[in-house]
Amino acid sequence: MTEKAAKGASENYPEDMARHARILTRDPCEHAASLPAWSQEYLQLTPGLFEGEISEATFGPVQVFRETIAQCVDEKANPRKNSYTLGVPIRVEPDGLWQGRELVPDSLMSLRPNEELHFRTPPYSSILVTVIDCHALEAFADEVEQSDVDVLMTRPHAEQIRPADAEAFRGTLARTLEMALASPEALRYPAVRDSLSETVMSAALGALEGERASARRCVSGQLVQRAIVERARGYVLANRGRAISVGELCTYLKMSRRGVHHAFMNVLGINAVSFLRYVRLHGVRKDLLAAEPEQTVSSIAFSWGFWHMGMFATYYRQLFGETPSTTLKKRMHRHARMREPVS
Numbered sequence: 656m657t658e659k660a661a662k663g664a665s666e667n668y669p670e671d672m673a674r675h676a677r678i679l680t681r682d683p684c685e686h687a688a689s690l691p692a693w694s695q696e697y698l699q700l701t702p703g704l705f706e707g708e709i710s711e712a713t714f715g716p717v718q719v720f721r722e723t724i725a726q727c728v729d730e731k732a733n734p735r736k737n738s739y740t741l742g743v744p745i746r747v748e749p750d751g752l753w754q755g756r757e758l759v760p761d762s763l764m765s766l767r768p769n770e771e772l773h774f775r776t777p778p779y780s781s782i783l784v785t786v787i788d789c790h791a792l793e794a795f796a797d798e799v800e801q802s803d804v805d806v807l808m809t810r811p812h813a814e815q816i817r818p819a820d821a822e823a824f825r826g827t828l829a830r831t832l833e834m835a836l837a838s839p840e841a842l843r844y845p846a847v848r849d850s851l852s853e854t855v856m857s858a859a860l861g862a863l864e865g866e867r868a869s870a871r872r873c874v875s876g877q878l879v880q881r882a883i884v885e886r887a888r889g890y891v892l893a894n895r896g897r898a899i900s901v902g903e904l905c906t907y908l909k910m911s912r913r914g915v916h917h918a919f920m921n922v923l924g925i926n927a928v929s930f931l932r933y934v935r936l937h938g939v940r941k942d943l944l945a946a947e948p949e950q951t952v953s954s955i956a957f958s959w960g961f962w963h964m965g966m967f968a969t970y971y972r973q974l975f976g977e978t979p980s981t982t983l984k985k986r987m988h989r990h991a992r993m994r995e996p997v998s
Contacts, residue, residue, distance in 0.1 A: 673714050673842035675835050680707040683728055692718060692735040692786070701727040701778060712835035714848040716788035717855045719832045721745070723781040730774040734786045739804065740766035741859050742784035743825045751777035754812035761821035762813045763862055783828040785855050795856045799902050800864075800911045807863040820865050827858035853902050857912055864913070880918040883908060884930070887915075891934045898935070898960040901927045935959045936974050939967075943982040952979045 680686040686707040687695040699705060703726065711720035718735070727750075734740045742764040744751075751758040752775040758764070764782070766772055768789045789804075796802045831851055834841075841847045890907050891899055904927060905912050912927075919927045942955045953964060956979070961967040971979050 673848060675712040675839045675842065677710045677836060681705060690720065693732055695730060695732040698729040699726055700729055710832060710836060712832055714835065714842055714851050716791035717852045718786040719828055719855060721781065721783050721832060724776050725779050727778050728776045730772065730776065732772040734766065737768050737789050738786045739768060739789055739792050740784060740786050741862065742782050743821055745781040745783055745825065747780045748777040751775065751780055756811055756813035758813055759815050761815050761818050763816045764813050765808060767808055783825055785828055785859060787856060787859060792856055796860055799905045800860050802860060802864065802911065816862065816865060820862055824858050824862040827854060831855055880922045883918040884922050888934055891931060895938060895959055899931055932970060933974065936971055940975060940982060943979060944986050946983060946986050952983055
């Protein structure tokens with residue numbers, strides 16, 4: 656997360672704030688009280704046994720949850736204060752109303768900060784929702800995406816978006832939530848919380864923005880994008896001791912994440928995440944091939960910002976088709992040959 660965005664988030668949400676839960680409910684009142692940081696009242700509208708489930712995770716300025724309800728319920732709810740709320744259905748039957756607007760499978764649902772929600776659920780609904788601290792999202796949008804959240808939120812509370820955009824947002828929220836629930840111990844680490852928060856905020860802004868520009872290519876555009884790639888390469892090499900995030904790269908380049916993504920895809924055919932990793936992996940390989948006898952694979956990997964040796968070895972083998980130790984042995988064999996006496 657960028658420094659400005661992190662600072663905005665920390666004003667209301669301490670750095671060590673992390674929570675996760677999966678709750679099954681059989682009562683609408685119990686269900687209403689089970690979603691952390693929300694004030695809710697539920698009124699069941701159809702007869703029969705109530706069945707509900709909430710899966711929720713919070714990491715710093717961001718909350719993500721999945722809510723499933725198998726009854727028609729009238730919800731009156733208030734998210735945590737000073738936050739933006741965005742959601743997308745996983746599955747909804749007809750006749751669901753979010754702020755009076757009908758929900759369809761690819762609806763983007765939204766609430767502005769401190770706005771009360773009125774949601775009449777259909778007989779069955781399953782939705783994914785994120786609640787993001789307004790200071791954190793506004794700072795991230797301004798600093799990384801060069802966009803204005805207030806402008807992006809000037810839209811209907813429930814609006815059908817392109818299926819591809821809806822699926823991308825849905826997939827990011829689902830994967831982030833499952834990761835938090837499957838590995839809750841990882842939420843103790845600030846770097847993990849920052850990474851998850853940045854991922855969700857970027858996905859939320861992507862859903863709000865949609866596709867704006869055509870992907871037409873031209874020679875002049877290719878030259879500009881090549882210059883962007885080279886500036887990025889120089890920045891990574893100048894900071895070889897740490898892993899540069901896409902958010903930090905966007906801030907350095909003064910570009911939106913979407914613009915950076917298009918530049919790398921058009922020029923190299925890979926995304927920015929892969930590029931950042933590949934530059935460092937190539938740096939490691941060069942150093943392994945020029946290593947002194949006392950240097951090890953781990954010491955060289957550490958010097959390029961790789962701290963998880965298992966993941967590093969996997970990335971390295973996938974890219975180069977051999978293990979780092981195999982590369983290092985090639986250098987050792989060269990040293991040995993150089994020391995052999997000439998007959």
